[in-house]
Structure formats: structure tokens, C-alpha cells
Amino acid sequence: MDNKRKGLNTICTHVGELEDTVHKGAVSPLYMSTSYAFDDVDVKRYPRYFNTPNQEGLCKKIAALEHAEAALIFGSGMAAVSTALMAFLRAGDHVVLQQTLYGGTYNLVTEEFDKYGIAYSFTHGWEPKDFEEKIHKNTKVIYIETPSNPLLTITDIEGVAAVAKRHGIVSMIDNTFASPVNQNPIDFGIDVVIHSATKYMGGHSDICAGAVASTQEHMNRIFHLAKNFGGSLSDYTVWLLERSIKTMALRVRAQNENALLMAKYLETHNDIDAVYYPGLASHRDHELAKRQMKGFGGMLSFELKPYLDASLFQKSLELIKSSMSLAGVESTVLSPTKTSHALMSPEVREEQGIKDGLIRFSVGIEEVEDLIVDIESALKIVKNRISANI
Ligand SMILES: *Cc1c(COP(=O)(O)O)cnc(C)c1O
Numbered sequence: 001m002d003n004k005r006k007g008l009n010t011i012c013t014h015v016g017e018l019e020d021t022v023h024k025g026a027v028s029p030l031y032m033s034t035s036y037a038f039d040d041v042d043v044k045r046y047p048r049y050f051n052t053p054n055q056e057g058l059c060k061k062i063a064a065l066e067h068a069e070a071a072l073i074f075g076s077g078m079a080a081v082s083t084a085l086m087a088f089l090r091a092g093d094h095v096v097l098q099q100t101l102y103g104g105t106y107n108l109v110t111e112e113f114d115k116y117g118i119a120y121s122f123t124h125g126w127e128p129k130d131f132e133e134k135i136h137k138n139t140k141v142i143y144i145e146t147p148s149n150p151l152l153t154i155t156d157i158e159g160v161a162a163v164a165k166r167h168g169i170v171s172m173i174d175n176t177f178a179s180p181v182n183q184n185p186i187d188f189g190i191d192v193v194i195h196s197a198t199k200y201m202g203g204h205s206d207i208c209a210g211a212v213a214s215t216q217e218h219m220n221r222i223f224h225l226a227k228n229f230g231g232s233l234s235d236y237t238v239w240l241l242e243r244s245i246k247t248m249a250l251r252v253r254a255q256n257e258n259a260l261l262m263a264k265y266l267e268t269h270n271d272i273d274a275v276y277y278p279g280l281a282s283h284r285d286h287e288l289a290k291r292q293m294k295g296f297g298g299m300l301s302f303e304l305k306p307y308l309d310a311s312l313f314q315k316s317l318e319l320i321k322s323s324m325s326l327a328g329v330e331s332t333v334l335s336p337t338k339t340s341h342a343l344m345s346p347e348v349r350e351e352q353g354i355k356d357g358l359i360r361f362s363v364g365i366e367e368v369e370d371l372i373v374d375i376e377s378a379l380k381i382v383k384n385r386i387s388a389n390i
Contacts, residue, residue: 006064008181008249016060016242018053028057030239047232050223054238061245062201065180066193068213072226073238077176077196078104079231080210084192085109086229087222088141088170091117095141096134098155099123100148100352102174102196103340128159135167145174147289150301150336150360151353152177152276154285157292161189170218176200179327181252182295191218199327200298202244203251209233209241251329251365255298258371259363265372266302271379273303273357299326301336301360308382310335310357316378319370326362331371333361 006015018028031053036045045051050059050072062071074080081104089095097109099122109120119138123130131142142164146155157173164171172192173185179200185193195201197209210231212222226232233241256279263277275282278289279296289296304310314322320331324339334340337356341349363371 008065011061011064012249013246015064016057018057028054028239028242030054030235032235047235048230049227050232052235052238054235054242055233058238058242058245061242062180062195062211063213065245066175066213067184067186068193069216070219071211071213072219072223073197073233073241074210074212074226074231075233076208076231077194077198077210078108079229080194080196080212081105081174082108083226083229083231084172084194084212084222085141085143086116087225088192089116089118092138093140094119094121094136094138095143096121096123096131096139097143098126098131098145098148100126100151100153101143101145102149102176103343105143105145105174107343126153126155128156128163131160132163132167135163135169139167139169141170141172143172143174145177146183147177147278147297147299149177149299149340150276150358152278152283152297152299152301154278154283154289154292156288157183157185157190158188161185161191164191165189176327177299178293178297179248179252181249182256182297183293186213188292191215192222197241198325200252200255201248202241203248203327203329204244205325205328205330207237207241207244209237252298253295254365255327255363256295258365258368259298259300259361260296261368262361262363262371263300265368266300266375271305271308271383273305275302276300298363299360300363301358303355303357304359304382306357307386308357308379309385310359311338312385313378313382314359316381317374318377319366319374320361326360328362329365331362331364331366333359336360 020029059071121134144155161171170191173190175193176196176199192214195211197211260279263275263280266272267275277300323332
């Protein structure tokens, strides 16, 4: 059966699995070898060539998940982002990037690209026309992220891919927030899909990895640079990631469901000023999100009323931990201005609408009732503090 025609849970569970021919075990055997005898003079397996048995198996699974011809797995999300970008950019080239980007990608571009002679522009919005107006003669890549971090803006994937095609430019997307369960950008014409597999693919906050998916032709170019840059993933982590992805669709669908319920609860709450979640009818791009997403994801953000102390609120949560990263089965919150976007100037943050009281919420798989009890008791502590001070 063709991998692309299999259902999502079947791909997650079975595509790319290695057969245990010796013991008939249920899971893929783990091959830790860094040295393999030649089959033939030209067959070289080596971890940094991304072609050990476990690496090849997992790449097949990720390619099938993203409806791509090929995939490659990296040692981190940023290894995937940097290798994909640099594979299509050289001195004298220009890249157009979405204004709202993951902090690490923003840092990569603003701190490193100058010294390679690569020019870049950030858009002033996220409509296809905002990307088109930044294109120069030497533009080689357009790079988007949707839903974005931390305000969950939605970029029109098909619209931007069409702009890129019209100008003969390679289009790339960071698909981390959606995961392949909720969004398959290649179906909308995107050339290169990137994931921090540290997030929903891993899903248990215990793996650091990245992935890229594309046509075989684009992948040949990415692979060439990848083996020179050397950002491959250890086979043990590859094996763990394969195991994690088996339950990815189950986890992410549970997180979609919980996030929607939490967004609806927060939206009508008297102590909350705003909720950003693409699954809410009140989200400015809800209709667009419905067209390009199969589920709205487990990420949302919200603003407390300005008179409520957001730091005290975060500290008062017990079940929901304040922590870096996202997408684990456990719910977490963070303050973007104090963490992921701390290096950004207050002016740039202001322009992007990231307020000090904003809280980013990565919704896990706990019972929604327990999450609500936790939020209510934290709000009570914050409000008691105000009355005590009056
Ligand atoms: C975490 C993240 C990355 C970077 O991934 P690492 O695995 O931390 O290197 C890139 N993009 C997005 C959207 C992320 O959330």
C-alpha cells in the first residue's frame, strides 16, 4: 500500500518501522553502529550521512506524515532551520521572512546572516502582499510560520506559496506549532516544511530534534549541506522519536480538543482581556485557519486584565507549570516578554502586539476541569493580593 494513501494513525504507527527478523519483536530494533561493512563498494552507511537504518526508517515516516517525497532528521529544530535556509542562500542573495518568527530563527538571521553576505527583510504583516512587496531581484527564499508564536496569527499558506512560485522563489514554512496532524503545507504548494521535533513530534518534553520535508530534488540540496554541517541526530534519539510519533495523532487531537475548551472558557472570563486561538470564531483569521488546518492546535495565548499581576498569576499556578518549551503532554505557561521574546526590543514587541501581561499557554492532555480549577485558584490569589493592598 502506498504510504501517502495510508491514514494518519497508521502512518504514525507503522510507516518506516524496521523489521526484527531475528526475534520478531514488536518494535524497530535499534542499531547504534557508527560503522557498517560495505555491501557494495558505494554503499556507505554512517550517522552523519543521515542513512543509518533507524534514521532512514524515521525519515520515511516523517515524509509520509508531511505528504512529501523525502525527509531528513536533525539534532535540533534550529539545525533543521539553519540547514534548510543555508541550502538555498549564498552571498549576494536575499530572503524575505515573516515578521513574527520563533525567537531562535530571528536570532539566527539577525546575528549570523550579515557575515555570510546574505541580505534579509522582515514583512510588516502576514498577508501574501506583505511578502510580495519585499521581494527583490536577488530574493531566493520566502519563509513563513503559521500559526505564529506567541499571538497565533494565521498566514495564508496557499497565497504565499503562489507568490513564491510566481517569482521562482523557494517557499519554506516552520510547521512546528501546527504539527503534521493539523496542517500539511505541501498540499498548499509550499516547497520545504520544517519542524522542531522537540515539540509535538516528541511530545513528552524529553527529546531534542528537528526535521525537514520536501521533494527529492530540494532534499538533495539540503542533504548536501547537512552532511557538511554535521547536524545529524543520534540513533538512540531517532528510536525514541519513532516511538513518540506512534501516539502523535492521539496526543495532538486531545490537545486540540483541550485547547478549544480552554480558549472558550478564557474568552468569557471577566479577568481576561483577550484570547488568541485560531479555533475561536472571534479570531480574525478563523475562516482562513478552517481552510488550511485540520485542527487548531494545542497553543493559545491570553492577556490578563491590566490590573492583575501576571507574574504572580503564573507563580500561583500549581498543576500548570511555568516553563520553557511547549507541546508536551503536560500543560505549561510562559511570559513571552520575559523569555522567548526578551531579546527583542520593546519597540519591536509593541509593533507585534506582544504585551507585558501576555501569557502563552501550551495546553496538555490533562482533564480540562483540573486545568480550570488551577487557573481559578491562581486568579483568586492574585485578586486577594489586590484587596489586601487597598
Ligand atoms: C522550538 C522551536 C524551534 C527550534 O527548535 P529547537 O528544537 O529548540 O532547536 C523552531 N521553531 C519553532 C516554532 C519552535 O517552537
